[in-house]
Amino acid sequence: MNRLYGARGWTILGVFGFFVFAVMPFFNLYVSTENPMHVSAYWVTLLGKIMCYAIVAVAMDLIWGYAGILSLGHGLFFALGGYSFGMYLMRQIGADGQYQQPMPDFMVFLDWKEFPWQWWNSESFWWCAMLVVVVPGLLAYVFGYFAFRSRVKGVYFSIITQALTFAAMLLFFRNATGFGGNNGFTDFRRILDIPIATPQTRMALFAVSAATLIGTLLLARWIVTSKFGRVLAAIRDAEARVMFCGYDTMYYKLAIWTLSAVLCGIAGALYVPQVGIINPSEMSPANSIEIAIWVAVGGRGTLAGAALGAGLVNGAKSFFTQAFPEYWLFFLGLLFILVTLFLPQGVLGLLNRWKKSA
Amino acid sequence: MRMLIIAALLVFPSLVFSQDAKTVEKLAFGESDEKVEAIAALVAAGDEKSAAVLQAMADGDLYTSGKRVLIVKDDAATDAATGGKLAKVPEDKEDITVNNRLRRELNGALAALKLISPKVEVRHAAAKELLGRAEPAMLPLVKKALGKESNPDVKAMLEQIAAALELKAEDRATRLAAVRKLASSNNSSTKTLLLSFLGSEKDEELRAEAQKSVRAIEGSVAWGERLGVVFTSVSLGSILLLAALGLAITYGLMGVINMAHGELIMLGAYSTYVVQNLFKGSAYFDWYLLAAVPAAFIVPALVGMALERSVIRWLYGRPLETLLATWGISLILIQAVRTLFGAANVQVENPAFMSGGVEAFTGVVLPWSRVVIIGFALFVLLLVYLLLNKTRLGLFVRGVTQNREMAACVGVSTARIDTWAFGLGSGIAGLAGCALSQIDNVGPNLGQNYIVDSFMVVVLGGVGQLAGTVYAALGLGFANKLLEAWQGAVLAKIAVLIFIVFFIQKRPQGMFALKGRAIES
Numbered sequence: 041m042n043r044l045y046g047a048r049g050w051t052i053l054g055v056f057g058f059f060v061f062a063v064m065p066f067f068n069l070y071v072s073t074e075n076p077m078h079v080s081a082y083w084v085t086l087l088g089k090i091m092c093y094a095i096v097a098v099a100m101d102l103i104w105g106y107a108g109i110l111s112l113g114h115g116l117f118f119a120l121g122g123y124s125f126g127m128y129l130m131r132q133i134g135a136d137g138q139y140q141q142p143m144p145d146f147m148v149f150l151d152w153k154e155f156p157w158q159w160w161n162s163e164s165f166w167w168c169a170m171l172v173v174v175v176p177g178l179l180a181y182v183f184g185y186f187a188f189r190s191r192v193k194g195v196y197f198s199i200i201t202q203a204l205t206f207a208a209m210l211l212f213f214r215n216a217t218g219f220g221g222n223n224g225f226t227d228f229r230r231i232l233d234i235p236i237a238t239p240q241t242r243m244a245l246f247a248v249s250a251a252t253l254i255g256t257l258l259l260a261r262w263i264v265t266s267k268f269g270r271v272l273a274a275i276r277d278a279e280a281r282v283m284f285c286g287y288d289t290m291y292y293k294l295a296i297w298t299l300s301a302v303l304c305g306i307a308g309a310l311y312v313p314q315v316g317i318i319n320p321s322e323m324s325p326a327n328s329i330e331i332a333i334w335v336a337v338g339g340r341g342t343l344a345g346a347a348l349g350a351g352l353v354n355g356a357k358s359f360f361t362q363a364f365p366e367y368w369l370f371f372l373g374l375l376f377i378l379v380t381l382f383l384p385q386g387v388l389g390l391l392n393r394w395k396k397s398a
Numbered sequence: 399m400r401m402l403i404i405a406a407l408l409v410f411p412s413l414v415f416s417q418d419a420k421t422v423e424k425l426a427f428g429e430s431d432e433k434v435e436a437i438a439a440l441v442a443a444g445d446e447k448s449a450a451v452l453q454a455m456a457d458g459d460l461y462t463s464g465k466r467v468l469i470v471k472d473d474a475a476t477d478a479a480t481g482g483k484l485a486k487v488p489e490d491k492e493d494i495t496v497n498n499r500l501r502r503e504l505n506g507a508l509a510a511l512k513l514i515s516p517k518v519e520v521r522h523a524a525a526k527e528l529l530g531r532a533e534p535a536m537l538p539l540v541k542k543a544l545g546k547e548s549n550p551d552v553k554a555m556l557e558q559i560a561a562a563l564e565l566k567a568e569d570r571a572t573r574l575a576a577v578r579k580l581a582s583s584n585n586s587s588t589k590t591l592l593l594s595f596l597g598s599e600k601d602e603e604l605r606a607e608a609q610k611s612v613r614a615i616e617g618s619v620a621w622g623e624r625l626g627v628v629f630t631s632v633s634l635g636s637i638l639l640l641a642a643l644g645l646a647i648t649y650g651l652m653g654v655i656n657m658a659h660g661e662l663i664m665l666g667a668y669s670t671y672v673v674q675n676l677f678k679g680s681a682y683f684d685w686y687l688l689a690a691v692p693a694a695f696i697v698p699a700l701v702g703m704a705l706e707r708s709v710i711r712w713l714y715g716r717p718l719e720t721l722l723a724t725w726g727i728s729l730i731l732i733q734a735v736r737t738l739f740g741a742a743n744v745q746v747e748n749p750a751f752m753s754g755g756v757e758a759f760t761g762v763v764l765p766w767s768r769v770v771i772i773g774f775a776l777f778v779l780l781l782v783y784l785l786l787n788k789t790r791l792g793l794f795v796r797g798v799t800q801n802r803e804m805a806a807c808v809g810v811s812t813a814r815i816d817t818w819a820f821g822l823g824s825g826i827a828g829l830a831g832c833a834l835s836q837i838d839n840v841g842p843n844l845g846q847n848y849i850v851d852s853f854m855v856v857v858l859g860g861v862g863q864l865a866g867t868v869y870a871a872l873g874l875g876f877a878n879k880l881l882e883a884w885q886g887a888v889l890a891k892i893a894v895l896i897f898i899v900f901f902i903q904k905r906p907q908g909m910f911a912l913k914g915r916a917i918e919s
Contacts, residue, residue, distance in 0.1 A: 110718045183899075190903040195655050195717045199853050200899045206850050207895035210888050325850065329657075329725050336722060369733035376726020377709055380719040 044261045049344075053254065060091075060250035065243050081242060085314055088246040090354045091253045092311040097334045097350035098256050098343055099303035104332065105341035106264055107296050108276030109193070113201030114304050115328035116208050117176035121305025122318040123212075124175050126225035127159060128168035129236075129313060133229045145227070146220040156218040165232060172309040173302050180301030181294065188290045188297075193279075202325050212320035224319025231313055242314070249310045253347065256303055260343050263296075272296055273341075333372070336379050339386025349386060418443070419479035422451060426460065426467040426478075426494055434503050441507045442538050449511045451478050456504045461491040503533075510536040513543035518552065525555035529587070537563045558583050565595050574604055581611035589615045627879055633768040635875025636775035637834065639868060641848045642855035643782055644827035646867040648702075649856055651799045652819055654710055655721040658728035659852055660845025662702060662824045666694035666831025667840045668735060671744050684749040687832075694832035695825040701731075702824025706817050714816075728845070736842045743841035752836060767836045774833050778826060783864060785822070795819045854898050 045053065064087070067079040096118055103109050130144045137145040143152065161167040183204065187197060215221035228236050235241065263269050274282045275289050282289055312318045321327075330353075338349025353375070360368040383390060421443075425436035440448035454460045454469040460478065461468045467478040468491060475484040475491075496504065510533075512524035521543070528536070540560050547553045561579035564572050577595070580588055592612050599605050641663060648656045656662075670690040677686035705727060713720040748767055755765040786792035794815045797805040806812050831844070838844065855874060859866030874894060881890035 110721070186900070186903050192903055195721065196857065196902060198718065198721060199857060200902050203850060203854065203895045203899055207892045207899075210892050214888055326846075329722070332722060333726075366733070366737060369729045369736075373726040373729035373733070376729065377723045380723040380726075381709065381712055384719075 043265055044258065052344075053257070057250075057254060060087075061247060064246065068243055069239055081239065084242055084246050086358060088242075088249050088314045089311060090351050091246075091249045092307045092314070093331075093334065093354055094347035094350040095249075095253050095256050095307035095310075096304050096331055097338070097346040098253075098260050099300040099307070100331050101335045101338075101340065101343055101346035102260055102263065102296055102303075103300040104335060105343075105346065106269060106272045106276060107293055109293065109297065110195075110198045110332060111201050111297075111300070112198045112325065112328045112332070113205045114300070114331050115325075116205040116323050117180060117301040117304035118308040118311070119208075119212075119318065119320070119322040120176045120179065121172045121308030122312040122322065123219055123225070123308075124171035124305070125168055125309035126219075126312050126318045127162040127171075128165055129228040129231060130225050131159075131163040132231060132233070133227065136229050137227065144220070144225075146215075146223065150215060158218050169309070172305050176305035176308075177298050177302040180298045184294045184297040188293045202328065205323050205328055206325055209320050209323035209325075212323060220319070222319065224317060225312070226317040226319075228313060228316055236313060236316075245310065245314050249314070252306060252310060257343060257347065263299075264343065268292070268295075330372075333376055333379065335386075337375065337383075337386055339388035340384075342386070342388045345386050345388035348388065352387065418447070422467050422479045423465075425451070425455070426462050430497070430499065433500055437500075437503050437507050438533065441510050441533075441536055447481055449508075452504060452507050452511065454478070455494065455496060456501070456508060458493070458496070460494050462494060463488040463491045506533060506536075510539050513539065513556070514546070518549050521547070521549070521552050522555075525552050525559065528559050529555060534563055534566060558588065562588065562591055565591065570601065570604070573599075573601075574607060577604060577607045577611050581614040583615050583618075589619065627883060629764055629768075631876040631879040632772060632872070633875070634879055635872035636772045637830075637837075638851055638855050638874055639871035640771075640775045640778060640830035640833050641827075642852045642859075642867055642871055643778060643864075644823040644825070644830065645852045645856050646823075646859070646864060647782070647795075647826065648820055648823035649853075650859075650867065651795060652816065652823070653717070654714075654820065655717050655724065656710075656823075657721055657725040657849065658705070658731060658845075659827055660847070660849035661728045661731040662698040662827035662845070663831040663834065663848055664735065664840075664842065664845035665698045665701060665731065666828025667746070667835040667844055668739065668744070668831075669694040669697040669828065670832045670835040671739075671746050671840055674746055684751060687749060691829065691832055694828040696828075698828030698831070699821040699825030702827075703817050703821035705824075706820040710820065711813070711816065728849075732842045732845075739842075741842060743839045746835040746840050748836055765837075771833045771836065774829075778829055779864070779868065782826065786864070791815070791818060791822075795822075850895075854895070857902060858898055 064079060064084065067077055068081075068084055071078045073080075096114060100111065100114055103111055133144065135142050137148070139145055139148040141148045143155070147155070155162070183201075187200065192200065211217055212219055212224075213222060219225070230236055231241065231245075264272070271282065271287060271289075271292050275287075275292060279289055308318075308322075334350040334353050335346045336349070337353055338347065339345030353372075356371065357368065360371055379386065385392070421436045421439045424432045425440070428436060437452065440452055450469065451460070454471070459469055459471050461470050461475075468484065468488070469476045469478050470487055470491060473487060475487045476482070477484060506528070509524045509527040512520050513528070515521055515524070528540075537560065540556055540563065544553065544556045544560060547556055557579060561576040564576035565580075567573050567576070577592070580592060583589075589612055592608050592615070596605060596608050596612070599608065644662065645656065645659050648654050648659065670687075670693070673690040673693045674686050677683050677689070705724075709723055709727065710720060713723055752767045752770055755763040756769070757763050784792075786795060794805070794810050795818075797810055798812050798815050798819075802812055805815075830848075834840075834844065834848075851874075855870045856867060858874065859868070859870030877894050877897070878890050881893050884890075885893070
């Protein structure tokens, strides 16, 4: 236990846990809506969403901060997880859609008589929950196997992951792919036969996201402090030397790459029922690059910093897009430039520097 | 009522007694089928007056007033049946509604009537319009036009039209002649026509002839299609080449991952838009591109140089950071353009000489804009080649690429060369934008559509030289268009992307890798 975090680390994690598992539920569910202390559904959804992003950021930090591989395809794994779980949510709508038919609305609209093969067994929660892990994991494994075997690295790797994401986005935009085309999945009604829009369900999803985030942080921390993590950092700093020492670097990279993709898929699956929509724009190259900036803002190679960065950038995003929608892109663009130029260690690095000089 | 009609008959005897008037009446008051018959009858008559009536009906100028049919134009009414002028426009006039079916018939009929126009161009256009979609009722008119036609092109087309119509003739010899005549067609709709003819024809000899004709047409149509595919491939290749040439310098030679490259293309397109607006209304509008090309080079070049000086310079040797910072720049440029010009697409008009196209084969039209862009791409390529290989700046750029320290040692100011080279690459991106503004929508997101493609071209071609970029651009153009003809645009694009992903894994240095000892960079 002590190996993972110091006393301060455990305290922060404890405070965070108390906040998400006790404070939030209490002020959302048990304080009446008239009371000014009431935490509204808007905040629960927003924080839940940001925690999903934080999971993605931690996954990204594992691969970028520790193994030195910048992926521009994490939006794809996130979306694949979301689509896998979205299928189950679409089946849960049952005959309550616009057309009152047992098939999802978009299939009725396209005049499809039966489910395409991708939807096999999608009415089962456990099957879809398995797909959430297996689909992004398998894709990442196969793609990573070929890429790492032929030693594609650095910018080349970034660019081909971007090409992969872009190709997937084009594919999902097609109606014939069978996932609702442009509109994707939306209008969910139930999850595990429980209505999805009630405060209790919302809070339950929030709590599951929080637990997953904490679990992800602990798992990631455990990995990077293990011997495996030390080898990863060595690969990042001097891959050739690690190879000369007799390590087969490919399997180290492949393992962390696949794990990172799986974590993204899980985050996507938690994100979809909370936000209530998934469509191919989640796979746009811009989204994947944004994930990198969350990590850079918080601090590469710090894990907690990545989660913090996701929170800061997305908090700023929801503030700006409401208050000054036309300035958000200016702000985001400047953030990209300033962080890379002046904050190579991110916010966490800045804090540490202050502490040392003080 | 009856009294009224008798009175009307007494006043306008022509209404009843001329064949023409009956047709016009059917046209105005009849059921849909009757109206179609009337149109056919008017076409068969094929004179000036019928043409006027049909034109009026198509334009919505045909009205009924009581039992009379009037053409009302510019507050003057003419009786459609007799051609006599009326003193004033009657108050009780009513529209004749023209539904879609009638409109189709009318358009065909009007085209047929244009066959007898005195102007060659009008006849040519009309004959082309009718190729493969003439109605049997037009046969007399086509024959009449054929007798009078002197222009060989139009005559050949008219013969095709007549032959297509004569396929349905009763007389076997006529049908045989028609089938033989159609063999010289290179129009795919003629093939459809012959195939349906094969479906109904019983006579063995005629069938054999028809099959021979189908094969002949298939041959020439296939050539036309192949030519079309080659042209669109070269056209797409030239666009990719233009978009990627600038990147071949900034990324290929300098090693800067410039994610804002697409936005520099977009700036070039917007510069063209601004210059075009300055020329609007002037007599020299057709020549605005002469001013737009330098502007589209200079504006992005200056922006690029400023970026190199302020941001990119500090990130040399850190490619992943460069990627993120230039992505940030691209976001700022997109939003800046959105704030200045609005989020909607802006209108860039082609100069007159670039609109329209040249028809190389029936059904294969090469738009002038595309032809000009292919030429422009070659021009820019030549320019870049000369600049890199024949000038002092080019020598220095190549020197810095090969060995930065050595170049600095012999007195090259490497920092200044970096700025100039980056400006050059940005300016060429702007030229691509100028070309794209002629064929694509110009909006703030223009660049986003080209950034992935440009990187693919440069990466596929191999970093560090131009020849690879040219081959990769043309290769991708062909691959895209050939797959598109087979599987549709989206799947073609996906297939090409996946192909590149695998290709890079096989040959990470691209098709034309520079030979050297760089094991790890």
